[in-house]
Every structure is written in C-alpha cells, then in structure tokens.
Amino acid sequence: EKNVPGASARDLTPSYDWFQTDGLITIVIYTKQKDMNAELVIVDCQDKRLRGEFILADHSYLIELDLDHAVREDLDVNIAEKVGKVEIILKKKDNVQWKVLGRPLESHNTFIKRTDRGLFYRKCKLVSKTEVTHDTKLFSLMLPKSTHLQVPTGQHVYLKQIIAGTEVVKPYTPILPSLTLDFKQPSCHDGAHIYLMIKIYSCGLFTQALDHLQIGDYISVSNPEGNFKKSQVQTSEDLFLLAAGTGFTPMVKLLNFALTEVSCLRTVKLIFFNKKEDDILWRNHLEELALKDKRFEVQFILSEPRKDWGGKQGKISLSLLSECVKRSRKDSKVLICICGPTLFTEQGVEYLRDLGYSQEEMHAFTA
Ligand code: FAD
Ligand code: NAD
Structure with a gap:
C-alpha cells in the first residue's frame, strides 16, 4: 500500500494470466508491487499440483492449481523486479494444447494476511x-x-518429522555453507541447497531423530518465517551481534549481508557466548573473517571455561554489555541483534534497555 498512496486495498489485489507455446506454459502474476525480489516468490510443483505464493508486505497472494497436464520437473521463475511482474515457466511433458491451465484448488487466487496462510x-x-x-x-x-525458494536473512524454516507416530515440528535457521563472503546462490537448476547448523541434544526429541537420518533420506521443510527486516541493518553504522550457543545461526547470513552489502557500516562485532571452548561454532571461520575484514571483530565469552582460558568469562550481564557494546562514535546509528536461549535473550534486551538503547536499536530473534 505504501507504494501507491491513496489507493484502496482492492486496487492492489494481484492477478494472473497464462499463455502457452508448443512446449511451454507461462503463468504471469501481476503483483502490483514494486521492488519484488526472488525471496518474495515461493513456487512448488509436485506431480500436477502447482503452488505459487507471493509475499507482498504483510499479505500473501496464492495460486494453487491442479494442472491440466503433466509438466517437467525443472520450472523457471523470472521476476521483473521494478514492475512487480513474475513469470512461472513450466515445461510441458507432452506436446499438447492445454484447454485450461488447471483446476483451482482450495486457496487458489486468494490474497490474505500472511499470518493467516498455513505453512506449506x-x-x-x-x-x-x-x-x-x-x-x-x-x-x-x-x-x-521444481521448488523455487530462498530463505531471507534473519528468517527460519520449520522441519517436520513423524516421531513415534506423532508429527513433530521445530524451527531452524538456515545458514551459508561458509563465511568467505563470496557465496552466491546456485542457479535454480542445480537444485538449491539449504544449510542447517543443528546441535544434537542427547535427550532431544527432534534432534535425535534428525541425527538418525541417513544421506538420501527426505525431510519436510516449510516456507520461511520471521520478522527480521534487512532494512534495519541497511542504515546502521555499528552492528553488534550477541549470540549464545546455536543462537549464532541467524548471525551467519546477517554477517555476510552486512559485510558485503551495507556500505555505511563502520564496525561489526560478534559477542559469542558459549559454555566451553569446544562448544564454539565456526571459531576458525570467525577468526579468519576478522583478519580479512577490518570492520569485523569477534569476542568469545565462556560460562564454563577451563582454567587455561585466557579470554573473557561469565554470562550475559549489565557490566559485561556496558563494556563490550559501545558506539564507535557518539552519534553512531547502532543495531544490536540478539539470539540464544530464551532467558539469555530476555536478559540481554533488559540490560540493553538499562544501558539506554531504544527498542528500534535492538532486534531479538525469537520463535
Ligand atoms: P527437546 O526435546 O526439546 O530438548 C532439548 C534439550 O533441552 C534436551 O536436552 C532437554 O532435556 C532440554 N530441555 C527441554 N526443554 C527444556 C527446558 N524448558 N529447560 C531446560 N532444558 C530443557 N537449534 C539449532 O540447533 N539450530 C538452529 O538453527 C536453530 N534455530 C532455531 C530458530 C528458532 C526461531 C527457534 C525458536 C529455535 C531454533 N533452534 C535451533 C532450536 C530448535 O528449534 C530446537 O528447540 C532444538 O533443536 C531442540 O529440539 P529437540 O526436540 O531435539 O530437543
Ligand atoms: P548452551 O546451553 O550451550 O548455552 C550457551 C550460552 O548461553 C551459555 O554459555 C550462557 O552464556 C548462555 N545461557 C544459557 N542459558 C542461559 C540462561 N538461562 N541465562 C543466561 N544465559 C544463558 O546453548 P544452546 O544449547 O546452544 O542453546 C541455544 C538456544 O538458542 C536454544 O534454546 C535455541 O532454541 C535458541 N535459538 C533460538 C533461535 C531463534 O530464536 N531464532 C535460533 C537459534 C537458536
């Protein structure tokens, strides 16, 4: 709505059209939104069932059809970002004329609040x-x-498994395969990958089952969710990342994004809380990155260190944060992101508030 001042919601309802050639079916979606990008388009096609979801601010537009005929697995998605036009190009299995695109399914052609759309x-x-x-x-x-999906920075997906006859769902935050800052999404045809860094708990219901999956096994992965906005980082000059344990996972894409795409950033500091030295995730990657990029600094803080630990120790506290989180200049625009066990995150937010940081200067990752 903010793109077209004064327009009513009805004017902004997306629409679609389709046409065919001998070998292709092209579905064109007019999202009526400027600044479309690949992260806002999620397409799946299994057997003859096509589902396309388009994220338009806090709304979701869906096309959902049982296609008239079979199509090949490798579909293409083209996005005209500025005009908000999306094309889904399907390859016909058989060279026949389609009379109709398909039979509409339950939620076909609906435009509803994103939060009201079930996970797929x-x-x-x-x-x-x-x-x-x-x-x-x-x-x-x-x-x-046949899936087009990219998980945005700061968002998580849900994994679903049947464990002892019951469906169990847990959230996980996709990362990048490394922190080398030159990562590019492989093209759609390679079958895109999702990388998850997951701690296996000895009594964990879900992670034990995950650990027992064999290479080649399948697991259900949902559409992305989460309320982090990249724009929060885009204008910041000092970025602080407070992570505890696997709370490090959202920081991976965030670090990559900040250091490769945010030109106004002067400093990026990761303060990483763990129990013991051998719990530290990607310590080498992080230390290498700090050597490579002078804007980046990492500090490890252990709550259960061995005697020979030379670094900082303790848990999150007011004094620790007042020492470690400091603006590089008096008027620096700062963003502080925090993620870890619920209590860690809650305490962190409280201490930061006590230190005078505003709600707009913080982002807490939660479920
Ligand atoms: P559970 O069976 O739930 O138990 C885990 C362990 O904690 C066990 O040892 C259990 O004994 C103990 N435990 C359970 N409940 C409590 C409690 N209330 N107090 C104290 N101890 C308890 N994890 C990752 O590893 N990587 C990620 O990228 C990741 N991303 C996440 C993103 C979001 C948005 C959220 C909310 C969580 C994320 N998690 C991530 C955590 C993940 O969702 C699971 O909670 C985790 O994998 C444990 O699941 P489980 O079923 O194996 O463990
Ligand atoms: P852990 O038990 O190994 O603890 C790591 C550090 O967290 C500790 O050294 C300590 O400094 C701090 N900590 C732990 N409990 C604390 C408490 N009660 N109060 C203050 N500080 C505390 O951590 P883990 O097993 O890796 O757990 C990571 C947690 O992060 C999980 O609860 C997971 O659900 C959460 N997580 C959340 C998200 C998200 O919300 N987006 C993403 C990833 C992980």
Missing part, C-alpha cells in the same frame, strides 16, 4: 551431514528441482 512443506533430500563441533552438525538439504 515440501520434502527435501539430506545430501550431507558434517561435524561442526562435538555435538553440532551441518546438514545440507537439497530442495526439489
């Missing part, structure tokens, strides 16, 4: 599982070729 899951293949630390693994999942 597709099955992804586990392609690798590698050790990160003694209890944490990097899971690489491959999306089907």
